[in-house]
Amino acid sequence: MKKSRWGILGAAGIARKQLIPSLHASETCELVAVASRDAEKAATYAKENNIPVSYGSYEELLADPTIDIIYNPLPNHLHVEWTRKAVEAGKHVLCEKPLSLSVSDVEELIALRDSSKKLIGEAYAMFHQPRLQSLKHQLDTEKYGKLESAHGVFYAKNQDPTNIRNAYDYTMGGGALWDIGVYPVTVGRWMFGEEPTEVSCVMDFDEKLNVDHHTTGILKFPSGGQMSFATGMRHPFHTHMTLYTQSHRFEVANTFHSDVKNQMIFEVFDGQKPPVAKTYSFEPVDQYARECDNFAKAAFSGEPFAGSLEQTLASTKVLLALFKAAKSNRFEVV
Numbered sequence: 001m002k003k004s005r006w007g008i009l010g011a012a013g014i015a016r017k018q019l020i021p022s023l024h025a026s027e028t029c030e031l032v033a034v035a036s037r038d039a040e041k042a043a044t045y046a047k048e049n050n051i052p053v054s055y056g057s058y059e060e061l062l063a064d065p066t067i068d069i070i071y072n073p074l075p076n077h078l079h080v081e082w083t084r085k086a087v088e089a090g091k092h093v094l095c096e097k098p099l100s101l102s103v104s105d106v107e108e109l110i111a112l113r114d115s116s117k118k119l120i121g122e123a124y125a126m127f128h129q130p131r132l133q134s135l136k137h138q139l140d141t142e143k144y145g146k147l148e149s150a151h152g153v154f155y156a157k158n159q160d161p162t163n164i165r166n167a168y169d170y171t172m173g174g175g176a177l178w179d180i181g182v183y184p185v186t187v188g189r190w191m192f193g194e195e196p197t198e199v200s201c202v203m204d205f206d207e208k209l210n211v212d213h214h215t216t217g218i219l220k221f222p223s224g225g226q227m228s229f230a231t232g233m234r235h236p237f238h239t240h241m242t243l244y245t246q247s248h249r250f251e252v253a254n255t256f257h258s259d260v261k262n263q264m265i266f267e268v269f270d271g272q273k274p275p276v277a278k279t280y281s282f283e284p285v286d287q288y289a290r291e292c293d294n295f296a297k298a299a300f301s302g303e304p305f306a307g308s309l310e311q312t313l314a315s316t317k318v319l320l321a322l323f324k325a326a327k328s329n330r331f332e333v334v
């Protein structure tokens, strides 16, 4: 089978760290080109990362007829604009999270996807992680009972004022909730298999930067399920989720990552004293490589992709309701 040919918009840190090694290792994808707003920066980045072609503008990359798929890891406020331009140039687009900061933008992208027949997907690598897929399966079978409660955290210290998470205010996608709070919220919604109807939220805003640096939220689901999450940029790195049915507790350490040997487990505890654990173990995987392979496969076969625009639409509604609730100090309808 012909390999899909990929181009990257911007000399982004996440691409260097995750997607580029994954694309190089993939048997179905080929990384062909990168574009930067600065031709010299593009050339240096291409050389350092073993990318054959570099372009000194994003427009030149989109005009390259040999590229099938664009990976868009630009700052959050540029996701929609450059995803739209790439689709209009005839490319499929895998765009970083959060793909959109507004509901109307996602709706427009859905219409564009449907009229152009080009796939647009949101890059949540954890959707492609076998451990979380297995956890979802266990919850769906209700072997351990029905999911009633979930609690997630994602903290990552970041006080660099020049970093995009601080340099752009929350209306442009800066701050903790858009950057990392999205992970426990998204996994919680995935595990419940339904969308929350109401949310509440507390946020500590950095007044000067106008971004949330510490945020705690609550989601109420139609089935009666409850979820809380906490996220922040001024505490040491930590990710974890705990989920409860009436009879069992599930612990998922390092929830949103998948590459650390001996840590790819989830544990199930019954209500006994001391609690009895069953451990589900998984091999470490490159969830970013699986994401790229799955995206390319979906783009060419029409198969569903886990990071669909429908999931983005629901997610954007929840995140915007959380910001609204933080301002109103009460529960807000999603």
Ligand SMILES: NC(=O)c1ccc[n+]([C@@H]2O[C@H](COP(=O)([O-])OP(=O)(O)OC[C@H]3O[C@@H](n4cnc5c(N)ncnc54)[C@H](OP(=O)(O)O)[C@@H]3O)[C@@H](O)[C@H]2O)c1
Residues within 6 Å of the ligand: 009, 010, 011, 012, 013, 014, 015, 035, 036, 037, 038, 041, 073, 074, 075, 076, 078, 096, 097, 098, 123, 124, 125, 164, 179
């Ligand atoms: N999925 C994940 O695990 C994961 C992890 C980290 C980040 N992310 C997401 O990936 C995206 C990029 O994050 P990052 O940490 O890689 O950011 P970054 O290193 O700052 O890269 C962003 C790139 O965007 C380009 N850019 C274009 N216009 C810009 C502007 N006005 N200001 C700043 N940069 C601009 C720059 O490339 P040129 O100068 O070369 O044009 C820059 O290198 C974000 O959406 C973030 O949420 C995802």
